[in-house]
Amino acid sequence: MIGPRKKLSYGQRAVLAAPYLWIVVFFIAPMALIAKISLSHPAETRPPYEPTFSIDDGLAGVLAKARTLGFDAYRALADDRLYLDSYLTSLLIAGVSTAIMLMIAYPFALTMARAPRRLRSLLIGLAVAPFWTSFLIRVYAWIALLKDEGLINHALMALHIIDAPLSIYATNGAVVIGIVYSYLPFMLLPLYSALERQDPALREAAADLGASPLQVFWRVTLPLSRPGVIAGCLLVFIPAVGEFVIPDLLGGSETLMIGRTLWNDFFANRDWPAASAAAIILLALLIGPLLVAERARLRAEEEPS
Amino acid sequence: MPLLSVEHASKRFGAVVALDDVSLTVDSGEFFALLGPSGCGKTTLMRLVAGFETPDSGRVTLAGQDLAGAPPHRRPVNMMFQSYALFPHLNVFDNIAFGLRRQGASRVAIQSRVAELLDIVQMQNLGARRIEQLSGGQRQRVALARALAPGPSLLLLDEPLAALDRKLREETQFQLKDIQRRLKTSFVIVTHDQDEALALADRIAVMRAGKIEQIGSPPEIYERPASRFVAGFVGATNMIEGFVARDDGGWFVAPFGRLKRADCALRDGARAALSLRPEQIVVARDGEGVPGVVEDIAFRGETTQLRIGVAARQALRVSCTNGSRFSLGEAVRLVIAPDAGVLFAEAE
Numbered sequence: 001m002i003g004p005r006k007k008l009s010y011g012q013r014a015v016l017a018a019p020y021l022w023i024v025v026f027f028i029a030p031m032a033l034i035a036k037i038s039l040s041h042p043a044e045t046r047p048p049y050e051p052t053f054s055i056d057d058g059l060a061g062v063l064a065k066a067r068t069l070g071f072d073a074y075r076a077l078a079d080d081r082l083y084l085d086s087y088l089t090s091l092l093i094a095g096v097s098t099a100i101m102l103m104i105a106y107p108f109a110l111t112m113a114r115a116p117r118r119l120r121s122l123l124i125g126l127a128v129a130p131f132w133t134s135f136l137i138r139v140y141a142w143i144a145l146l147k148d149e150g151l152i153n154h155a156l157m158a159l160h161i162i163d164a165p166l167s168i169y170a171t172n173g174a175v176v177i178g179i180v181y182s183y184l185p186f187m188l189l190p191l192y193s194a195l196e197r198q199d200p201a202l203r204e205a206a207a208d209l210g211a212s213p214l215q216v217f218w219r220v221t222l223p224l225s226r227p228g229v230i231a232g233c234l235l236v237f238i239p240a241v242g243e244f245v246i247p248d249l250l251g252g253s254e255t256l257m258i259g260r261t262l263w264n265d266f267f268a269n270r271d272w273p274a275a276s277a278a279a280i281i282l283l284a285l286l287i288g289p290l291l292v293a294e295r296a297r298l299r300a301e302e303e304p305s
Numbered sequence: 306m307p308l309l310s311v312e313h314a315s316k317r318f319g320a321v322v323a324l325d326d327v328s329l330t331v332d333s334g335e336f337f338a339l340l341g342p343s344g345c346g347k348t349t350l351m352r353l354v355a356g357f358e359t360p361d362s363g364r365v366t367l368a369g370q371d372l373a374g375a376p377p378h379r380r381p382v383n384m385m386f387q388s389y390a391l392f393p394h395l396n397v398f399d400n401i402a403f404g405l406r407r408q409g410a411s412r413v414a415i416q417s418r419v420a421e422l423l424d425i426v427q428m429q430n431l432g433a434r435r436i437e438q439l440s441g442g443q444r445q446r447v448a449l450a451r452a453l454a455p456g457p458s459l460l461l462l463d464e465p466l467a468a469l470d471r472k473l474r475e476e477t478q479f480q481l482k483d484i485q486r487r488l489k490t491s492f493v494i495v496t497h498d499q500d501e502a503l504a505l506a507d508r509i510a511v512m513r514a515g516k517i518e519q520i521g522s523p524p525e526i527y528e529r530p531a532s533r534f535v536a537g538f539v540g541a542t543n544m545i546e547g548f549v550a551r552d553d554g555g556w557f558v559a560p561f562g563r564l565k566r567a568d569c570a571l572r573d574g575a576r577a578a579l580s581l582r583p584e585q586i587v588v589a590r591d592g593e594g595v596p597g598v599v600e601d602i603a604f605r606g607e608t609t610q611l612r613i614g615v616a617a618r619q620a621l622r623v624s625c626t627n628g629s630r631f632s633l634g635e636a637v638r639l640v641i642a643p644d645a646g647v648l649f650a651e652a653e
Contacts (some may be wrong), residue, residue, distance in 0.1 A: 204357055205390035207377040210407035210455060215378075219403075223394045 031283075038276035039069040048270045073277035083278060086261040087285065093172060093247075093257060094240035097179040098233050101187040104180070105232065109191035110221075113198075124192070128185050139178055139249050146174050146250070170252035178246040183239070187232040194228025195221070238286050258282055306369055308333040308491050309354065309459055314363035316349055323349040324360070325515040331459070334489045336482065338506035340496055342538070346515040347495045351461050354493070355384045367459065378407070383457035387464040389448035391436045397423075397447050398432035404455035422450040425484060442473050449481075453488065462494040466501060478504055499539045503527065511535045527582075533649045536580035543581045543621045546651070548574055557648060561616035562595050567643040571650055581646035583610065583624035586639050588631065594638035597621070599631050613639060 008016070040049040051065035077083050112123045130138060145151045146169040153165035168174050198221065206216045244259030251257065258278065265275035307330035316324040323346045331337045339347040352358045354365055356377035365372045372380060383404065391400050401422055405415045423429050426446035431439075439447065445465065452460055465481065466474045482505055485492045496502050502509045503523045510520045511534075519531035530536035537544060550556040555569030557579050564579070571577055587594075588611060600620055601612035611623045611631065621639065631637065 199388065199390065201386050201388050201390035202392060204355075204377070205384075205386055205392075205451075206403070208355055208357075208382075208384045209404035209451070210378050211403075212378055215407065220392060224392075226394075 034276045034279055036069075037272050038073050038280050039071065040273045041068070041070075041072065042271045042273055047272065049272045073273040074281075076274060077277050077281065082256070082261065083258075083281075086256045086258040086278075087282070089172070089256050090241045090243075090258040091285075093175055093179065093255075094237050094243075097176050097183070097240050098187075098237045100176065100180050101184055101236055102229065102233065105184060105187040105191055106229075109188055109195050109228075112188075112192050113195035120196070124189075127188050127192075131185070135182065136245065139182065139246055142174070142178050142181065142250060143169060146177070169250065170255075172251065172255055174250040174252075175247045175255055175257070178250045179236075179240050179243060182246060183236040186235045190231040190235060191225065191228045194225045194231075198224050234290070241286060242282060307331060308335075308368055309493070310366045311350070311354070312364050312366070314350070314353060314360045314365065316346075316353065316358060316361050322515045324353070326363070327512075327515070327517055328363075329510055329517060329520060331491055331493055333458070333491055335491050336485050336505055336507045337491070337493045338496060338502035338509045339493065339512060340499060340502040340509050340539070341512035343497055344514075345512040347497075347512050348463060350512075351384070351463060351493065351495050354459070355382055355461055356380050381457055382459045382461060383452040383455060384461040385448050385452040385463065385465055387467060389444050389468075391444060391447055391451070393436050395436070396432065397428065397434045397436070397439070400436065400447055401432075401451045401454050403451060408455060418454060419450075422454055425453070425487075426450045427480075441468055441470075442477070445469060445477065449484070453484075453490070457490065459491045459493065462492060464496055465494060467496075467498070474501075481505065503539070509539075511538060513538075530580065530647055533578055533580065536647060536649070541583055541622060541624075543579075543583065543586075545579045545581065545621075546576075547579065548576050549648075550574070560619055561597075564595075564641050565643045566648065569648060571648070576651040578649045578651055579646050580649065581621070581641065583622045584608075585645040586621060586623045586641055588613070588623055588625055589638045589640055592638055592640075594640040597637055597639050599633055599635045599637060602631065602633060613637060615639065 037049055040051065042048060043050040045052075051068055053062055053065060057065065108127075112120060112127070115123060143150070147153075148165040148167060148169065150169065152168070153162075156162045157165065168177070202220055202224070203216050206220045207213070211219060242259050243257065244263055247255045247257040247260055248263075251260070262275050262278055265271045265278065309331040311327060311329050314324050314327045315322075325346075327346070327350060329337075339350060341347045349358060353360055354367075354372075356372065356375060356379075359373075367380070367382065392403065395403070398419055401419045402415050405418055410418070419432065420429075423432060426449055428443065428446055428450070431443070434443075436444065436447070445468070449462075449465070452462075462481075466477055469477060478501065481492075494502070494505060503526075506523060508520060508522055509526050511518045511526060513534050519526060519535050521529075521531075526535065527540050530539065533544065536542050545557075545559050547557055547559040549569060549571045550558050550563070551569075551573035555566040557564045557566050557569070557577065559579065595615055597613040597615040599611055600614045601610075603610040608624045608626055611625065612620045613623055614620045623639070
């Protein structure tokens with residue numbers, strides 16, 4: 001491998017190009033379409049927005065149509081409290097759910113990582129066992145559990161712990177329960193893999209140097225599992241913010257999550273530009289902090305100290 | 306009173322006996338080595354002292370205090386791990402300061418103590434380095450500094466030099482011994498490398514299959530091994546099988562001839578093995594002695610290793626300082642003094 005960089009063969013180029021092509025076709029292109037729709041105007045046409053570009057327009061026609069594009073949808077978004085509320089509720093519900101999942105999954109992951117080696121694959125299998133049934137059915141099952149005449153309320157009343165049924169179903173709380181239940185494995189697995197990789201000698205070294213079991217956890221185990229915590233949180237937080245099915249099935253009328261608002265705009269109001277604009281804003285909200293965090297991480301790593 | 310005392314300690318892992326009635330003492334300021342092949346129980350013994358394992362029976366005392374029930378973080382003993390076990394999320398300074406912070410030392414005290422230790426291990430100005438930026442030798446020194454920082458009365462070192470290359474290992478051996486002498490801390494080192502144990506330790510315990518075969522100073526272990534195993538494990542040796550003849554004094558009858566023995570407690574006809582160090586055999590061109598033929602010559606600088614064929618398919622290793630006088634195929638005489646080597650009785 002001495003001398004100038006070797007020229008790649010066509011085969012090698014094709015292999016390298018495949019993932020880029022995938023991203024362009026299935027991610028960049030649809031995003032560009034959404035971005036374009038977000039700049040259009042709603043109309044009683046099919047598709048329900050203007051303008052639509054066509055090759056028949058010619059260059060002058062395309063330019064004339066392009067001039068009608070604008071940020072009206074975004075302006076409308078900013079004026080409408082509904083969207084702001086939806087974003088805030090979504091971020092809040094996703095944030096609370098993520099925090100709860102972290103609290104539940106961490107001890108689980110720790111137990112799995114410290115279990116005898118031959119038990120570990122069995123435990124991972126159990127953790128992902130819910131995936132063997134349909135997601136939708138599992139969420140429906142929660143309705144049966146949570147509603148006023150549901151299993152949980154029945155059991156609590158039979159045990160005389162409560163007198164009247166708790167109204168959990170059709171509240172934000174029910175949405176949080178549903179999200180926590182559905183997304184838990186995605187938090188559990190990255191945590192487990194981060195904890196399982198830790199060298200047990202590090203914990204022994206810390207104990208040997210005078211750290212009590214609690215200090216070993218705070219000073220060694222937890223800081224070393226940080227990549228797993230970050231990965232797990234991102235993996236559940238991002239889809240939870242845009243979640244549609246769970247708030248639709250378990251949420252109440254006051255549960256205004258952005259996924260539901262989007263759905264309403266697209267299918268009920270047929271206001272595609274507004275829905276597209278909302279989707280673009282959501283993307284910016286989620287990707288922006290991620291990019292900033294990633295750059296900070298890279299800079300910290302390059303630091304020569 | 307010895308600093309560390311292990312009394313009749315035994316430990317089993319399932320069907321495996323890791324330690325079988327082991328007793329030893331380590332004095333204050335002593336450099337003690339646990340030497341043995343892998344799986345002999347030396348690491349288990351060390352982990353017993355550190356508190357990572359509990360003995361099935363027997364007890365461990367430190368400065369007269371029974372350590373039973375004391376968890377690792379409450380023992381005034383520190384350990385340097387074979388893998389070093391440095392904390393990858395902390396820099397050099399914070400690694401060394403870890404034990405001091407657990408003791409609740411003040412910022413100023415920590416600063417000066419870490420600086421002192423960086424000085425001892427010759428890593429001044431490297432406190433801010435991250436662990437992944439260090440070479441193997443530097444990691445080894447950080448691990449040593451971190452274990453020394455809390456000022457333990459006893460430092461346990463698990464194969465501290467095993468991960469270093471040969472040249473660095475020899476350099477580090479001297480530094481380690483120097484540091485131990487200066488700090489007057491007791492060091493207990495676990496090693497499978499007999500050269501390391503001989504070079505470093507004041508006393509060595511040779512272990513095999515969970516038992517201690519012999520405890521003694523390096524010259525004692527080398528010159529008067531207590532068992533055939535110790536003789537074979539520590540240093541190079543010629544192990545010659547034969548039997549004892551007691552007519553007209555004591556004789557060892559080897560396949561290649563009769564060797565006179567100065568003193569021999571074994572009965573006539575007893576099967577025995579004679580361990581002869583290569584340097585205990587003198588090679589001569591002529592005169593009395595066992596006849597042999599030079600089969601191989603390996604020049605080693607200060608010494609020359611000769612392989613001398615003495616019987617069909619039996620050769621002795623001989624080390625001499627003037628070996629270059631001989632040539633391949635030359636007929637020689639081997640002179641073996643009556644008090645050379647150690648005779649071991651063989652199980653019938």
